[in-house]
Amino acid sequence: MAVTDIATRVYDHSWRLDPIVRSLLDTDFYKLLMLQMIWREHRDVRATFALINRTKSVRLAEAVDEAELREQLDHARGVRLAKKELIWLAGNTFYGERRMFAPDFLAWLADFRLPDYDLRVADGQYELHFEGAWTDTTMWEIPALAIVNELRSRAALRARGRFELDVLYARAKAKLWEKVERLRHLPELVISDFGTRRRHSFLWQRWCVEALKEGLGSHFIGSSNVLLAMDNDLEAIGTNAHELPMVMAALADDDAGVAAAPYRVLEEWQAHYGGNLRVVLPDAFGTKAFLEHAPDWVADWTGFRPDSLPPVQAGEQIIDWWRARGRDPRAKLLIFSDGIDVDSIEATYRHFAGQVRMSFGWGTNLTNDFRGCDPQGGHALEPISLVAKVIEANGRPAVKLSDNPSKATGDPREIERYLRIFGNGGRAEAAVSV
Amino acid sequence: MAVTDIATRVYDHSWRLDPIVRSLLDTDFYKLLMLQMIWREHRDVRATFALINRTKSVRLAEAVDEAELREQLDHARGVRLAKKELIWLAGNTFYGERRMFAPDFLAWLADFRLPDYDLRVADGQYELHFEGAWTDTTMWEIPALAIVNELRSRAALRARGRFELDVLYARAKAKLWEKVERLRHLPELVISDFGTRRRHSFLWQRWCVEALKEGLGSHFIGSSNVLLAMDNDLEAIGTNAHELPMVMAALADDDAGVAAAPYRVLEEWQAHYGGNLRVVLPDAFGTKAFLEHAPDWVADWTGFRPDSLPPVQAGEQIIDWWRARGRDPRAKLLIFSDGIDVDSIEATYRHFAGQVRMSFGWGTNLTNDFRGCDPQGGHALEPISLVAKVIEANGRPAVKLSDNPSKATGDPREIERYLRIFGNGGRAEAAVSV
Numbered sequence: 001m002a003v004t005d006i007a008t009r010v011y012d013h014s015w016r017l018d019p020i021v022r023s024l025l026d027t028d029f030y031k032l033l034m035l036q037m038i039w040r041e042h043r044d045v046r047a048t049f050a051l052i053n054r055t056k057s058v059r060l061a062e063a064v065d066e067a068e069l070r071e072q073l074d075h076a077r078g079v080r081l082a083k084k085e086l087i088w089l090a091g092n093t094f095y096g097e098r099r100m101f102a103p104d105f106l107a108w109l110a111d112f113r114l115p116d117y118d119l120r121v122a123d124g125q126y127e128l129h130f131e132g133a134w135t136d137t138t139m140w141e142i143p144a145l146a147i148v149n150e151l152r153s154r155a156a157l158r159a160r161g162r163f164e165l166d167v168l169y170a171r172a173k174a175k176l177w178e179k180v181e182r183l184r185h186l187p188e189l190v191i192s193d194f195g196t197r198r199r200h201s202f203l204w205q206r207w208c209v210e211a212l213k214e215g216l217g218s219h220f221i222g223s224s225n226v227l228l229a230m231d232n233d234l235e236a237i238g239t240n241a242h243e244l245p246m247v248m249a250a251l252a253d254d255d256a257g258v259a260a261a262p263y264r265v266l267e268e269w270q271a272h273y274g275g276n277l278r279v280v281l282p283d284a285f286g287t288k289a290f291l292e293h294a295p296d297w298v299a300d301w302t303g304f305r306p307d308s309l310p311p312v313q314a315g316e317q318i319i320d321w322w323r324a325r326g327r328d329p330r331a332k333l334l335i336f337s338d339g340i341d342v343d344s345i346e347a348t349y350r351h352f353a354g355q356v357r358m359s360f361g362w363g364t365n366l367t368n369d370f371r372g373c374d375p376q377g378g379h380a381l382e383p384i385s386l387v388a389k390v391i392e393a394n395g396r397p398a399v400k401l402s403d404n405p406s407k408a409t410g411d412p413r414e415i416e417r418y419l420r421i422f423g424n425g426g427r428a429e430a431a432v433s434v
Numbered sequence: 435m436a437v438t439d440i441a442t443r444v445y446d447h448s449w450r451l452d453p454i455v456r457s458l459l460d461t462d463f464y465k466l467l468m469l470q471m472i473w474r475e476h477r478d479v480r481a482t483f484a485l486i487n488r489t490k491s492v493r494l495a496e497a498v499d500e501a502e503l504r505e506q507l508d509h510a511r512g513v514r515l516a517k518k519e520l521i522w523l524a525g526n527t528f529y530g531e532r533r534m535f536a537p538d539f540l541a542w543l544a545d546f547r548l549p550d551y552d553l554r555v556a557d558g559q560y561e562l563h564f565e566g567a568w569t570d571t572t573m574w575e576i577p578a579l580a581i582v583n584e585l586r587s588r589a590a591l592r593a594r595g596r597f598e599l600d601v602l603y604a605r606a607k608a609k610l611w612e613k614v615e616r617l618r619h620l621p622e623l624v625i626s627d628f629g630t631r632r633r634h635s636f637l638w639q640r641w642c643v644e645a646l647k648e649g650l651g652s653h654f655i656g657s658s659n660v661l662l663a664m665d666n667d668l669e670a671i672g673t674n675a676h677e678l679p680m681v682m683a684a685l686a687d688d689d690a691g692v693a694a695a696p697y698r699v700l701e702e703w704q705a706h707y708g709g710n711l712r713v714v715l716p717d718a719f720g721t722k723a724f725l726e727h728a729p730d731w732v733a734d735w736t737g738f739r740p741d742s743l744p745p746v747q748a749g750e751q752i753i754d755w756w757r758a759r760g761r762d763p764r765a766k767l768l769i770f771s772d773g774i775d776v777d778s779i780e781a782t783y784r785h786f787a788g789q790v791r792m793s794f795g796w797g798t799n800l801t802n803d804f805r806g807c808d809p810q811g812g813h814a815l816e817p818i819s820l821v822a823k824v825i826e827a828n829g830r831p832a833v834k835l836s837d838n839p840s841k842a843t844g845d846p847r848e849i850e851r852y853l854r855i856f857g858n859g860g861r862a863e864a865a866v867s868v
Binding site for chain 1: 439442595596597598600601603604605606607608611615644645648649809
């Protein structure tokens with residue numbers, strides 16, 4: 001006798017839509033850390049975020065239905081933190097610390113809702129902008145990316161056969177497990193999931209995270225996704241992002257203020273967070289300039305997260321700098337998270353073994369690697385380089401230079417100005433695939 | 435909210451065991467065709483069947499728990515045909531014919547139960563014998579094999595992690611789909627599932643059959659498994675097996691009777707069944723001898739199912755014989771079913787394209803190919819060459835010579851006698867892997 005749970009079936013069909021974002025914790029942990037600081041220090045700053053598809057060849061407005069996109073964005077706007085989520089944020093230990101989030105911040109967060117959005121279509125792409133208080137718009141970054149990416153996956157998989165779909169996921173599971181088996185050969189590996197923004201879908205990210213938990217055991221230290229960390233009793237992982245120096249620089253009144261912005265961000269950060277949360281993201285305006293002009297106390301921070309140069313090159317540059325500043329790299333931490341996959345994890349791990357502590361933040365190639373898995377072939381399931389970046393703060397343009405000019409964002413004239421301030425040294429063009 | 439259907443959960447846990455055989459239709463179609471003929475013509479013959487593990491290196495009694503084996507065999511003995519199954523047997527069209535099963539036979543079948551069994555352990559192997567009326571013992575062949583094989587799979591997968599199991603099946607699904615994609619390149623392919631006896635498990639066979647239905651469309655003509663054929667509205671496929679000539683020869687009073695037995699079987703068969711069911715299984719005592727001494731009317735049958743020589747060699751031998759008898763092979767059918775897999779299907783298909791009609795019965799390598807899929811490695815999931823053969827009829831020893839001496843069964847002295855009667859010509863030793 002086949003048993004169908006009628007109530008479940010009827011309940012499932014009663015949903016107006018299959019929501020992609022069902023919790024405000026379905027976001028990256030660093031957003032919450034940054035949000036608390038922004039709320040404390042910059043509550044009056046207005047910031048505009050924009051969706052940017054760096055993979056121009058994929059015409060998103062043709063792949064993803066606009067009405068569906070609006071439905072999902074509207075649904076996300078209706079989501080609030082559940083009581084148990086607030087209790088967990090208040091009671092859980094993050095990076096070994098209790099009470100990471102202050103009671104007044106959590107009281108404000110309890111009423112948080114995502115702000116309005118502005119959606120248009122131009123030249124086959126979506127122009128999706130979020131304008132308003134920085135404390136509000138910053139929280140759109142991850143849900144907006146997750147929604148667009150998952151809607152694209154769903155569109156690609158519409159009208160497929162049941163077994164074709166089963167085989168698609170079977171191949172993706174087998175593919176991920178091959179990676180797990182290779183990673184098991186790295187005895188000191190420390191790795192976490194950074195794949196929320198580019199994930200194929202929420203359920204697939206959940207499968208990947210739970211599979212790594214079983215397959216890598218204690219080598220898998222956690223997930224940047226707060227909801228998955230909570231549900232699976234994993235560590236929530238993450239520190240800070242480019243938006244902090246980008247907004248600080250945009251708000252500066254002169255070139256000297258722009259040049260000082262990256263260090264002012266760190267000063268603010270260390271007033272709020274300590275220990276392993278003191279991780280420098282050095283490449284917003286070029287790592288070389290950042291290191292040259294950094295105050296000596298920056299070398300006392302726990303580690304760096306290089307995010308746009310090739311990992312070995314980026315790591316060597318930082319290790320050299322630590323040594324020049326008289327610090328022992330073996331006591332320091334490097335977090336690699338820029339488009340890494342098993343090959344580069346292995347190469348980076350072997351290169352730096354014994355020289356420095358390492359941690360890997362595995363993103364797109366963990367949660368959205370369906371290459372070679374689609375029974376119909378084609379590229380519809382290949383990840384695209386979609387980002388949501390701050391483009392304006394208090395009406396002034398925001399800029400990111402990056403170590404890789406392909407990852408630069410902002411008005412071309414402003415980019416020119418920033419290049420005059422920070423220099424172009426050490427930057428290197430590289431293809432951005434994810 | 436995660437929803438658990440409490441009633442289903444409680445119901446599932448209330449089973450004393452997870453049954454392997456839940457229906458008497460979970461057997462090969464040829465058993466029912468043969469059974470009707472045996473019931474009509476040989477109701478008083480007594481026949482003993484025995485389980486034979488040709489893969490001696492696998493010590494089955496150590497891999498499979500005896501108490502579990504008895505539980506499953508006992509459970510199978512309690513199963514009877516359901517009313518809807520009898521209605522389907524009566525009302526369905528088999529091989530284009532209505533009323534394949536006569537009302538008096540179905541009336542008898544309605545009360546059918548599997549007879550008792552005798553189970554012992556010797557030298558790490560199970561000695562599993564079925565003694566009684568041929569009409570009863572013949573029906574143990576498929577369920578006994580399916581039970582032992584699935585218990586072996588279950589034992590191998592005990593205490594595995596949830597994701598390890600998920601990855602195991604993901605790999606097996608991906609592996610099967612690679613085969614499907616290769617088979618799609620054969621434009622005139624006709625293929626069916628013959629994988630019940632050696633299947634990894636019932637649920638896995640069901641997945642394979644349903645996947646082939648979607649993946650190969652009309653090229654997949656059906657399943658030898660009657661239950662899966664019924665449930666999926668596929669054709670039930672199969673004709674006859676070695677047990678018919680083996681019993682007939684055993685019952686013969688002299689060597690001449692033994693030599694004539696293969697042809698007497700065919701005479702009986704064609705009195706019951708016509709058209710595409712007239713398929714010769716020529717290798718019980720060697721194909722060469724069979725063809726040399728065959729009456730001319732055998733060449734009027736629809737086709738042959740060679741079952742122990744390599745497919746190209748076997749097919750060429752039969753095509754030469756048809757030509758020598760003045761028949762056009764292009765109007766004839768060859769069914770290949772001996773240990774085939776995609777490589778041999780492709781090679782055989784290409785070799786005979788345009789010369790003869792072909793059909794492939796895909797068995798072990800369809801429903802039990804987990805080679806390379808087990809995250810723990812090892813051989814615990816590799817198929818073994820397990821068969822259930824008639825060993826005695828009315829107290830006289832039964833013998834199979836086969837074209838491959840490795841597949842011969844019976845008392846060595848009786849085999850000697852049969853070799854004197856039929857000769858050893860054309861037989862060729864080959865490794866039996868499945």
